[in-house]
Amino acid sequence: MLLGETPDLRFVAKPAGIPCFPPHGNPTGDCVLARLVGTFPDQAQPFPPGFEGGIAHRLDTLTSGFLVVARSPAALERVREEWPALRKFYRFRCSAQPPFGTQVLTTPIANHARRADRVVVQRWPQERHRGPWLPAWTRLRSLGEGWWEAEIRTGVRHQIRAHAASVGLPLDGDVLYGGVPGSAPTLVHVAISGATWSFALEDGMLPAAR
Incomplete structure (x- = not known):
């Protein structure tokens, strides 16, 4: 589970198919938080609501890669202060x-007007939606052979999946956003970079299996 650590942070593997926190209606369900505190009991110390276990951010359930985990409330506060300026990189197949x-x-994103399981990109002012429009910034870059890099500077739900699909790049297998049916979508959090610290997966990939 542990990929790297500093005196303030741990970088832990997040497999595809495993949520960061307990699923709704199943507080004892399998999740990264349960695995984290089972492996590192010190992460069970009190953290602010929404950041239990020191988990400093979230990844969609289908996303694999790594999570940044603070080892103390003070470290979490510092990470969250830096978060808007950090560069986050992902890879996906299309x-x-x-x-x-x-x-x-840079098109804003909001919850879908009727479906709770997806979001919508604001393509025109009258786009139907639910809740507020949230700012979102995504840079897509082709890596060749069907692989793409996505850099984000915001963290909206389904941001990469929705933004990519809006310009004709739905993730393979992501039928929710128009992807070609088949194997499960591949979306991997591969690197994060800031002014004072950074971390990256050595091979740019983690297995999707649990």
Whole structure:
């Protein structure tokens, strides 16, 4: 589970298919938090609501890669202060071949008007939605052979999946956003970089299996 650590932070593996926190209606269900405190009992110390276990951010259930975990409330506060300025990098697969190699998207994102399991990108002012429009910044870059890099500077739910799909790059297997049916979608959190610290997966990939 542990990929690396500093005196203030731990970087822990997050497999695809495992939520960060207990599923709704199942407080004892399998999740990264339960595995984390089972492996590192000191992470069970009190942290602010929403950051239990010192988990400093969230990843969608289907996303794999790594999570940043603070080892103390003071460390968590410092990480959260830095968070907006940190650069976060992901990789995903898409079989589509758009007429561009790089694209920056700044269209806001909100919850879907009728479906609780997805979000919608604001393509026009009258776009139907539920709740507020949230600012979102995503840069997409082709890595070749169907692989893409996504850099985000915000953290909206389903941000990469929705932004990529809005420009014709749905993740392979992500049928919720128009992806080609087949194997489970591949979306991996591979690196994070800031002014004072950074971390990256050595091979840029973690297995999707549990």
